[in-house]
Amino acid sequence: MRVGLLISEFKDKNVCDMCLGADIAARDLGVELIIFPGKYIITDKNFSDDNPFEYQYQAVYDYIYEAGFDGLIVDINRIGNSAPILKKEAFLNQFGKKPLLTVSEIEGFDTVKYVKNTESLEIGYLAIEQIIAKISGNVVKAKRKKISELTAEDVISANNKISAMSDLASRCSYDKDNYDLIIKKIAVAGFSDLEVFLLESPRICSLKKGWKVPKHSKRIITIHTGKSEKFDKRKDMETSDIFDFSTIEGTKIIRNVFRGEEQYGLFIMGFDNSVRTGTFDDLLTSIILSGIRINFLKKCLVDTEEELLQCQEEIARDGSVLDHIGDQDYLTSLPNRRGFFAKAYDLLKTDFKEGTYAVVAYIDMDSLKNINAIHGHDEGDNAVKRVASILEEVFGKESICGRIRGDEFAVIGVTDEEDRAEELRIEMARQNNKLLMENTKYLNHLIYSICEFDYEDSLSLREMLKETDDNLKNMRRMETIG
Template sequence: MRVGLLISEFKDKNVCDMCLGADIAARDLGVELVIFPGKYIITDKNFSDDNPYEYQYQAVFDYIYEAGFDGLIVDIERIGNSAPILKKEGFLKQFGKKPLLTVTELEGFEKVEYKKDTPYFEIGFLAIEQILSKVSDNKVKAKRKSIKEFTAEDVISVNSRTSALAKLSSQCNYEEDNYDLIFKKIAQAGFKNFEVFLLESPQICSMKKGWKVPKYSKRIITIHDGKADKFDKKTDMETSDIFDLSKIKGTKIIRNVFRGEEQYGLFIIGFEDSVRTGTFDDLITSIVLSGIRMNFLRKRLIDAEEELTQCQEEIARDGSVLDHIGDKDYLTNLPNRRGFFTKAYDLLKKDFKEGKYAVVAYIDMDSLKNINAIHGHDEGDHAVKRVADILEEVFGKKSVCGRIRGDEFAVIEVTDEEDKAEELRIEMARQNNKLLMENTKYLNHLIYSICEFDYEESLSLREMLKETDDNLKNMRRMETLG
């Protein structure tokens, strides 16, 4: 049985005591307990310009939705510290019909039963017993154990371990060749159960719109019982399966890792007394973030190098530098990457207003590399021109259509018509089938993503393009798996 315990943060001694009590009861009763430290519901009262991204911690709770939790225990009083009752209610209702107990009283929700002045570690015991009874309809009882005192020596031990991991973060750059070294160093620092997951790509999470947890993640580090487990680092896993596939048994803590508006990934760590130091949890998160960011920055550098090489090849073939530093693609006569973004920003500024919809599309010529390799670049150029003609036919002259990379096109259109994207998807499917049938020498195959966005003052072109690009990556993955 899997139970989620939703808390604010470990800097609160009462919260630590409650988690320690819940951990002891869960282990005794054979419950997999997952602790979610998500800090606080952001309101006008506690929002700070000094830390405008404090709301990002709450994104950790979104990993609950599709995962298999049998019950939830929520410390709503602390999570909703400054929030009005309606916000607290809304927070709890988002988990749907999952069996749920609150630590403190809130009308309309069932509360953990305990007497006044009950110690917090005992409340943790009771919470686990009562959520199990609620789920199974059988009264259960855990063996009581006292919580040992946390000594000065314990604090020194925790500090030395986090210092060792901080040093590791500065020494290792999380390149694939360095994974074995990282495993060894983390184990040496005393972390016996530790897993790090990367999202498919950094995901925008805004206070107004929230975010959507990507379907796929990649596990890049696993330490199990003090030893590195071997696994295929190139294999993606469904994010909803992270708890099912976790090697960490017993009670665990999950933390999301973010910077600014971007969610990067998460880590899971086996629960231990170290949380009592208060700063332990945040320090570990900061260290993991530095490593994950380095991983993404390295990937972006590789992508940029590949794009530069591609541009150099095109310039060498075409011999016209001016076409590449201008705003037009020499081959299709469409705007190039620079020209597309210039025209797209102008279009949004002029036409994207209340009551309007922006349709954004990414189109990938999935077969271009094979066409070039087998039939030559002249035939590849012909295929590119044919796709450009199709896009102008499908999207029309009111849209901005550009060739942003050798095999990628982007389109943006502002319209009064709601659900215009669906109409365009149908037409693109028709044209794609036509394109596949019209050439007997090779397949000119397109993978495309078309997304529609309601007007919002805060919605940026970057966010729209990112969501559309993420959708296209999923399409590519499905094509590969299919």
């Protein structure tokens, strides 16, 4: 049985005590308990310009939807301490008909039953017992344990973990996904159970646009019962499965890792005395963010260096530096990368306005490297020119189509016709099938992503291209799985 406990934050001693009671009861009764520290519902009263990204803590609750929870316990009074009753009700209603108990009374929802002045530790016990009864219909009783006060040794242990992690984050380096040294050092730092997940690229989470739980994430660090575990091949996994495949036994805590509007990853850790120190949870999150971001930036640097080397090879092979310095691709007569971006910015500046839609596409010639390797570069050039003619036919002269890399094209257009992207996807599918059929020597196969964006004042070309590129990466991933 899997139960989620939704709390505000561990800085509150009463919250910590309730989690302690729930943890002991869950272990005794065989319940998998997962704690979600999501801080507070954002309202006009508690929103601050000094910390404008506080809303992102709430995003951690979204992992509940597809992760197979049997029931939820929600500390709604603290999570919604500044929120009006309608916001609290909306927060609780988002979880649908899933068995749910609130820690404090709210009309229309079942509440954990306890007498006035009951200690928070006991409320934690009662919450687990009563959610089991609500889910299964069985009345159960957990064994109570005496909990000692937080000791100086506990605080020193938590500080040592933070200190070791901080030193490690500052030394973090990217080496082709080789995290073995990092894992061993974190284990030595005193962490018993910890799993860190990395996203392929940062995901935007904003108040205006909201966010979606990333479909895939890569587990890069696993420490189980104080020992590091090595993964020879770290593959992307479904984010909805992270609890099913977690190596951490007992109660877990899950946290997102954000910087500004961007999520870089997430982590799951075993619940222990460290969180009772109050600031441990937030400090750990910040340090893991630092390590992940340093690692991500160094990975970007490696990828950029590889791209530069590829460009140098292309220039050497083409024998025409002027084509790369100018704004036109020598082979297709389409704009090159430089020309495409210049024209795209001009188009958006003049045509993208209220009531219009920007359609952005990325097209990848998935087979070009094989064509060049097997049939020669002349045949590869013919394949590139054929794709360029198809894109001009599909997207028309009103759009800007460019060859931004040897095997990649980008397209942008502005239209007042809503859902134009769907029409283009249908036509691209038809042309792609036709392309596959027309050559008997080789497959000229395209992977493409076409996205449509409503006009927004703050929407940038970079954001549109990034979302379209992310979709293309998902297409590549699906092609690989398929």
